[in-house]
Amino acid sequence: MNCTKCPTSTRAVIGLPRHNAAFCKACFTTFVHEQVARAIKAFKMFTPEDRILVAVSGGKDSLALWHILLALGYRADALYVNLGIGAYSEESHRKVRHYADTVAASHGAKLLVHVVEQEAGAGIRELATILHRPTCSTCGTIKRYQFNRAAVEQEYDVMATGHNLDDEAARLLGNVLHWQNDYLDKQSPTLPASVEGFAKKVKPLCRLSEREIAAYAVVNRIDYIVEECPMAKGSKMILYKEVLNRLETESPGTKQRFYWGFLDKQTTPAPATESMAEKDQRTLAPCDTCGQPTTAGTCSYCKMMAKAKTAAQPRA
Amino acid sequence: MLVQLSHPHRQVEIKGPKRTKELLRELNLVMEAHLVIRGDELVTEDEILADADQIEIRPVISGGT
Ligand code: SF4
Ligand SMILES: [Zn+2]
Ligand SMILES: [Zn+2]
Numbered sequence: 001m002n003c004t005k006c007p008t009s010t011r012a013v014i015g016l017p018r019h020n021a022a023f024c025k026a027c028f029t030t031f032v033h034e035q036v037a038r039a040i041k042a043f044k045m046f047t048p049e050d051r052i053l054v055a056v057s058g059g060k061d062s063l064a065l066w067h068i069l070l071a072l073g074y075r076a077d078a079l080y081v082n083l084g085i086g087a088y089s090e091e092s093h094r095k096v097r098h099y100a101d102t103v104a105a106s107h108g109a110k111l112l113v114h115v116v117e118q119e120a121g122a123g124i125r126e127l128a129t130i131l132h133r134p135t136c137s138t139c140g141t142i143k144r145y146q147f148n149r150a151a152v153e154q155e156y157d158v159m160a161t162g163h164n165l166d167d168e169a170a171r172l173l174g175n176v177l178h179w180q181n182d183y184l185d186k187q188s189p190t191l192p193a194s195v196e197g198f199a200k201k202v203k204p205l206c207r208l209s210e211r212e213i214a215a216y217a218v219v220n221r222i223d224y225i226v227e228e229c230p231m232a233k234g235s236k237m238i239l240y241k242e243v244l245n246r247l248e249t250e251s252p253g254t255k256q257r258f259y260w261g262f263l264d265k266q267t268t269p270a271p272a273t274e275s276m277a278e279k280d281q282r283t284l285a286p287c288d289t290c291g292q293p294t295t296a297g298t299c300s301y302c303k304m305m306a307k308a309k310t311a312a313q314p315r316a
Numbered sequence: 317m318l319v320q321l322s323h324p325h326r327q328v329e330i331k332g333p334k335r336t337k338e339l340l341r342e343l344n345l346v347m348e349a350h351l352v353i354r355g356d357e358l359v360t361e362d363e364i365l366a367d368a369d370q371i372e373i374r375p376v377i378s379g380g381t
Contacts, residue, residue: 001360013358022360059378166377214351214376218358226322232379241377245348 003027014215017252025219032216035207036068043190045202050157052076053199055147056111058092058225060217061162063099065205067222069160070107076160078104079150081143082115084123085229092225099222112154114146125231135231151199163203166210169255170240172262188266209255210241317365319343320372332367339365340373349377 001012003024012022016031023031039045046052052069056062056078069076080096082089093113100111117123120142122130128138151159168187175183193200205213217224232238247254274282286292287299294300317332319339330339336352336359352359353372365371 001362012360015360015362060376061378209348210378211348211351211376214374215358218351218353218356218374226374228323228378235379238377238379241379242349245346245377248348249346 013219014212016212018209018248018256028215028219032208032212033068033072036204037072039189039204039207040202043188043202043206045160045190045204046074046158048074050075051155053112053147053151053154053156053159054078055143055159055161056080056096057162058095059162060214060222060224060226061164061167061205061210063096063162063222063224064213064217064220065160065162066099066104066109067220068216069204070104070109075109077110077112077156079112079114079147081146082113082117083139083142083229084115084117085125085231086123088225088227088229089123091227095223095225103222112150114150116142136235139231148197148199152197156199158200158202160202160204162205162213164205164208164210164213165255165259166241166244167237168203168206169244169259170237172259173240173244174236184262188263206259317367317369317371320370322373322375332369333364335361336363336365337361339371343373345373350375 001015001022002009003012004021005027006024010024010027013025014028015022021031052074054062054066054069054076056066058080062078066076066078078096078100080093082093096111100109104111116127120127124139124142125135127142128135131138147159147161150156168189172184172187174180175187189203189206191201208216216222244255244258280293283295284293285295287294287297287302289298289302292299292301296303298306317330317334319328319330320326321328321343328343330342334342337347340347340350340352340361347361351374352361352363352365353374354363354365354369359365
């Protein structure tokens with residue numbers, strides 16, 4: 001497979017069925033940067049003057065996001081929250097530190113760190129046990145709080161997270177399956193700082209699939225933690241993603257149409273609606289052959305029967 | 317070829333030559349959820365992998381919120 005963009009035949013490193021394309025390393029990196037730039041512009045996320053705080057976990061999405069924002073010339077620092085989940089937290093912390101020292105520092109960007117154990121006296125698994133709450137919901141509350149607090153206290157203009165197309169499509173599927181209407185409102189890639197003390201939040205990777213982001217990290221030699229947080233095992237999100245990926249394999253572009261279609265509906269005001277009865281009254285009239293309602297002069301049943309009769313005539 | 321897999325971390329020996337696409341199918345893995353890396357370079361689904369290649373199949377799905 002060769003790059004579909006290069007004039008000379010360069011070997012492609014990734015095929016993108018949903019875009020009918022395949023890219024070499026250089027063209028793929030350009031493609032990813034363009035997708036992020038488009039999201040930033042379309043959802044009015046931030047400007048080159050804004051100070052951005054990226055929420056990093058050591059995983060592919062957040063480190064790739066930090067990398068892309070720095071490559072595009074934005075002023076982006078990062079915050080890492082050490083959750084105190086044994087080897088997983090140690091390893092992810094090491095990866096983030098390594099990236100900050102070897103890459104981000106040369107762009108003048110810095111890493112902030114919050115260690116849950118230092119403030120709460122225990123890691124999140126212990127906290128969850130004490131509080132009789134699921135670990136992931138305890139974790140979510142702590143992360144949301146710490147990221148928002150750092151963003152507001154240190155006067156960042158906006159907080160960016162690494163949520164990708166798969167995350168958003170899976171979340172949308174979950175919200176639709178359970179008709180969580182109030183959550184649907186919060187699925188926009190840009191959430192404004194609605195009240196004092198709430199940071200503006202953006203998701204610049206919302207146009208890119210999880211696979212594309214992982215590929216970007218490999219191509220650009222970003223050393224991220226491949227191992228998952230041990231608490232993620234068997235989560236509903238993973239199930240939804242698997243289902244969506246099966247659909248995607250059968251018909252490329254499904255995830256994108258599902259999520260972007262939802263965003264389109266959200267941003268474009270609903271047209272003045274005509275009821276189904278009104279529409280029927282405007283468009284239907286009796287069939288000139290049988291009298292049943294139809295949008296055409298002769299209804300499709302009568303047309304079909306007429307055709308069948310002609311075809312059935314014995315040929316002379 | 318030696319194929320390294322994650323979740324859980326393990327290695328399997330698969331007979332080459334074989335296309336990336338067929339390798340994934342044989343292991344019952346979906347392309348959309350994985351990357352195939354030879355040495356330290358990404359390969360596309362139509363690439364032919366040789367017996368001597370070192371392959372990593374890396375999952376890309378994460379379950380975080
Ligand atoms: S899987 Fe759960 S515990 Fe682990 S980082 Fe995600 S939300 Fe936190
Ligand atoms: Zn190219
Ligand atoms: Zn009729």
